[in-house]
Amino acid sequence: MKTPRFSRRAFLQQGAAAAVVAGLAGCQTAGPALKPMPRAARRLGPNDRPGIALVGCGGQGTNVALMAAAHGNVLAVCDVDSAQAAKAADRLAVDGRKPEIVSDFRRLLERDDIHVLVNGTPDHWHTLVNLGAARAGKDVYAEKPLTLTIDEGRVLVRAVRESGIVLQTGTQQRSSQRFRQACEFVRNGRIGKLRGANVWLPAGLREGPFKTAAIPETLNWDYWLGPAPKVAYMKERCLRTFRFWYDYSGGTMTDWGAHHNDIAYWAIGQVAPREVASRILAAPIPGGYDAISEYEVNYTYADGTRLNIFTTRDDSIYGAKVNADGQRNGIRFEGSAGWIWVNRDGIKASDPEILKLPLPENAVRLYESKNHMENFFACVRSRKDPICDVETGHRSATMCHLGAISLRTGRSLTWDGTAEKFVGAHAGEANRYVRREMRAPYDYTFIA
Numbered sequence: 008m009k010t011p012r013f014s015r016r017a018f019l020q021q022g023a024a025a026a027v028v029a030g031l032a033g034c035q036t037a038g039p040a041l042k043p044m045p046r047a048a049r050r051l052g053p054n055d056r057p058g059i060a061l062v063g064c065g066g067q068g069t070n071v072a073l074m075a076a077a078h079g080n081v082l083a084v085c086d087v088d089s090a091q092a093a094k095a096a097d098r099l100a101v102d103g104r105k106p107e108i109v110s111d112f113r114r115l116l117e118r119d120d121i122h123v124l125v126n127g128t129p130d131h132w133h134t135l136v137n138l139g140a141a142r143a144g145k146d147v148y149a150e151k152p153l154t155l156t157i158d159e160g161r162v163l164v165r166a167v168r169e170s171g172i173v174l175q176t177g178t179q180q181r182s183s184q185r186f187r188q189a190c191e192f193v194r195n196g197r198i199g200k201l202r203g204a205n206v207w208l209p210a211g212l213r214e215g216p217f218k219t220a221a222i223p224e225t226l227n228w229d230y231w232l233g234p235a236p237k238v239a240y241m242k243e244r245c246l247r248t249f250r251f252w253y254d255y256s257g258g259t260m261t262d263w264g265a266h267h268n269d270i271a272y273w274a275i276g277q278v279a280p281r282e283v284a285s286r287i288l289a290a291p292i293p294g295g296y297d298a299i300s301e302y303e304v305n306y307t308y309a310d311g312t313r314l315n316i317f318t319t320r321d322d323s324i325y326g327a328k329v330n331a332d333g334q335r336n337g338i339r340f341e342g343s344a345g346w347i348w349v350n351r352d353g354i355k356a357s358d359p360e361i362l363k364l365p366l367p368e369n370a371v372r373l374y375e376s377k378n379h380m381e382n383f384f385a386c387v388r389s390r391k392d393p394i395c396d397v398e399t400g401h402r403s404a405t406m407c408h409l410g411a412i413s414l415r416t417g418r419s420l421t422w423d424g425t426a427e428k429f430v431g432a433h434a435g436e437a438n439r440y441v442r443r444e445m446r447a448p449y450d451y452t453f454i455a
Contacts, residue, residue: 051388057122058082062112062136064095065246067150068127072099075125075148078384083107083115090225112136113454116143123387126150129249130256131235134159139454141170146387150177151265153400157408158442160401161427167397175383175393176400178269182379189349190274194371197361199344203313204271207336208263209326210318212251215295217243234445251296258298259324261407267338269403271314274340278402279424280306280314285413304410316410412440
């Protein structure tokens, strides 16, 4: 028998997966064994159309896949709810040809004709799907927040870098001119010395208690729960409202926060805050959504810069105006010489001249992308880092997770951004939220 020949990249992909699994204690044996991964996909030429698969066929995932379809061929869709998968296949059909429907995303990892995954799953599945893509050598457009926990981010950064895949985090505001412009003005001192930023996020849902119900025939509930604790089915845990449960997400802190907090992080230009404190303004209803719906979170950086997060009920959870005269969601940067306000509706400043005068030739310039999906596929071809690469997605998500952990513990906390752990008072309590126990068999070995 001939000895199989492996490329260096294929070797690294296999080694990265082994390192991830070996380095995580407490993992149990997963479900059915996977076939060996195919050899690494060849680098795409300028006229090649990559094969794309969608994992997670909700509204957001399907919409993102439709954007991706302008750059490749959607060959398959995957969801644990066959009804959702069928809807997505209908919407993604081309000339009457529908993508293949599968129920286990790992089957997609085995295919030579699929080069790119669009990961539109709920947050608690993000990491396993992204790690699976890294193991299989497939590039991935990953919905935000990148991970459910900080520790998952560390694992994913290592796996992505060792495998060499391209990962774009779906924090698409970085590809908006107005958000980049605001950050460049702040970085270049256009509003003087930056004192801090105030961010307003839509408040979350505060509802309940909810009743359990029969599991829909089309839904594999155990697979949907995946690494999360096993609980009885209730419809409020699924679809758009999954994000208001800490088992699956982090409320608007990690939903809208993954967008607006990310822009604040981009402008401030520091890896992580040093201190985080918080205040709960509306406690959850027992038996209902458990993610805090109304809150205030305060970060302080090592140089004294402050970032304050507030919630507003004047905008809906989708960002639409509820009270036209109320507080909009967005970011306001405060400096010694003025302020800049920016959100998806526009940008304005304390003095209009702040926005009109061009920056000098030697100004700090940030990564420019005019279209998030185009930037991703350009990097799929060039093998360069996209605007929201894995480290950016991890650090941005970490900011949101720090706020959520302060809210859940009710503590003022100190964060070591280099070691990526809490230190000082209450560190032991807070560090328990840095990682989660994954329910077997849906742990790291599930994609090994």
